Amino acid sequence: MALLTQWYIAVAVLAVSFVTQEAFVPTVHAADSSFCGIVPQQLFCTEHRVHSPDGFELVLHRLSHGTATDSGATPVLIMHSEFLNADSWFELTSPADELLPLLLVNSGLDVWVGHERATYWSHGHLSLETNDTRFWDWTWDDQAQNDVPTYLDYINNTTGSAVHYIGLSQSATAGAAAATILRTSPMIKSLTLIGPTIYTGNTTSVILATWAFLFGDLIDQGNYDNGYQNGAFNFTTAFPGITSINGQSPVAAALQIISGLRTNTWSRFAYRTADRNNQAYGVPVAPNYHPEDIPTNIPVLVVYGGNDAVAPKAGVHLLLSRLRNVQTVFLPGYAHYDLLWSSRRTQDIFLPVLQFLQRHG
Numbered sequence: 074m075a076l077l078t079q080w081y082i083a084v085a086v087l088a089v090s091f092v093t094q095e096a097f098v099p100t101v102h103a104a105d106s107s108f109c110g111i112v113p114q115q116l117f118c119t120e121h122r123v124h125s126p127d128g129f130e131l132v133l134h135r136l137s138h139g140t141a142t143d144s145g146a147t148p149v150l151i152m153h154s155e156f157l158n159a160d161s162w163f164e165l166t167s168p169a170d171e172l173l174p175l176l177l178v179n180s181g182l183d184v185w186v187g188h189e190r191a192t193y194w195s196h197g198h199l200s201l202e203t204n205d206t207r208f209w210d211w212t213w214d215d216q217a218q219n220d221v222p223t224y225l226d227y228i229n230n231t232t233g234s235a236v237h238y239i240g241l242s243q244s245a246t247a248g249a250a251a252a253t254i255l256r257t258s259p260m261i262k263s264l265t266l267i268g269p270t271i272y273t274g275n276t277t278s279v280i281l282a283t284w285a286f287l288f289g290d291l292i293d294q295g296n297y298d299n300g301y302q303n304g305a306f307n308f309t310t311a312f313p314g315i316t317s318i319n320g321q322s323p324v325a326a327a328l329q330i331i332s333g334l335r336t337n338t339w340s341r342f343a344y345r346t347a348d349r350n351n352q353a354y355g356v357p358v359a360p361n362y363h364p365e366d367i368p369t370n371i372p373v374l375v376v377y378g379g380n381d382a383v384a385p386k387a388g389v390h391l392l393l394s395r396l397r398n399v400q401t402v403f404l405p406g407y408a409h410y411d412l413l414w415s416s417r418r419t420q421d422i423f424l425p426v427l428q429f430l431q432r433h434g
């Protein structure tokens with residue numbers, strides 16, 4: 074199918090979905106247990122709350138074996154994929170599977186599990202209710218500019234150390250973007266980017282990418298039945314009808330992704346007018362992020378799949394060509410959601426990630 078036709082269909086799917094909403098309303102279990110309740114019992118778990126500069130509650134859970142974290146243990150922040158919550162780190166995919174947070178704690182790291190803004194375990198705001206469209210008026214670029222720096226600041230304040238950052242999918246994109254920010258990059262010890270959705274222009278399927286953006290959580294519908302709280306947004310109550318696409322609404326967030334698909338750029342959020350871009354960035358066109366701006370003393374590990382239509386191989390190769398201190402794990406058979414849910418992910422992904430962190434202790 075011609076790319077343009079695919080794009081029109083994708084936009085139509087988007088429009089219809091946002092108008093009807095019922096199409097992708099998952100059932101959500103009540104928040105009847107705290108997050109620490111789903112963490113393996115042998116781990117000691119503490120909850121930490123900070124707020125982003127734009128008022129979003131950002132919750133972190135710190136895991137260790139004893140009540141006192143080894144002083145000197147290197148902190149590692151793990152950020153879940155969009156559409157999922159951090160529970161996803163605690164679900165085994167097969168009998169031989171191991172949990173990444175547990176592997177990291179067992180190898181002596183000081184593990185911080187982060188929750189994205191506006192997700193099940195972290196959806197407070199200093200002044201906005203979730204039924205306010207302004208609560209949803211942001212894109213991954215705000216996570217890069219506000220949230221990742223706030224998590225890292227908090228962890229650096231608490232531990233006095235720079236942090237290994239591990240991000241999956243869009244959290245990889247936000248982490249890499251944050252690593253290009255001068256004030257933030259000194260707090261990053263290494264970057265692990267799993268399925269980074271940075272250059273998406275070579276995707277083989279626009280529809281698939283759009284579909285993944287909107288419906289990715291439903292892939293994991295089975296986990297709702299198991300009592301897990303996956304599905305980042307509580308659409309039933311917390312996702313007001315969107316009537317305008319002029320600002321950074323979730324529709325705009327989707328459009329930013331589609332725009333990235335069309336232009337193969339990695340850019341700041343592009344407002345619709347030169348005036349708004351000028352106000353925000355001092356230039357009429359939203360500026361690009363540059364992988365070259367990630368300091369060379371931050372080692373980067375990129376884990377990517379050969380059949381990934383969301384973080385396509387050609388886009389990852391473009392990223393790799395622009396990174397100056399990079400190692401790779403290439404998994405030819407993997408598609409995007411395999412990077413999250415493969416039954417072989419421990420040997421294929423988690424252990425190589427652990428070795429990378431140990432090399433850059």
Ligand SMILES: *[C@@H]1O[C@H](CO)[C@@H](O)[C@H](O)[C@H]1NC(C)=O
Binds near residue numbers: 101
């Ligand atoms: C999600 O929606 C359900 C159903 O309306 C509600 O009971 C629950 O409290 C909501 N959860 C959150 C975290 O907002």
Ligand SMILES: *[C@@H]1O[C@H](CO)[C@@H](O)[C@H](O)[C@H]1NC(C)=O
Binds near residue numbers: 202204205
């Ligand atoms: C949003 O929720 C708050 C508190 O639950 C309520 O007071 C307010 O009227 C609601 N606003 C809208 C626009 O529904």
Ligand SMILES: *[C@@H]1O[C@H](CO)[C@@H](O)[C@H](O)[C@H]1NC(C)=O
Binds near residue numbers: 223230
């Ligand atoms: C980190 O510490 C500085 C200095 O005390 C403080 O201004 C800042 O708010 C702290 N950051 C976070 C996220 O707690």
Ligand SMILES: *[C@@H]1O[C@H](CO)[C@@H](O)[C@H](O)[C@H]1NC(C)=O
Binds near residue numbers: 274275336337387
């Ligand atoms: C990927 O996209 C870029 C920019 O549109 C293009 O120059 C390049 O040929 C594409 N590569 C592949 C493998 O399709």
Ligand SMILES: CC(=O)N[C@H]1CO[C@H](CO)[C@@H](O)[C@@H]1O
Binds near residue numbers: 259
């Ligand atoms: C970037 C940054 O703020 N790094 C700090 C992390 O914490 C240590 C110890 O407090 C400081 O020396 C670093 O400057």
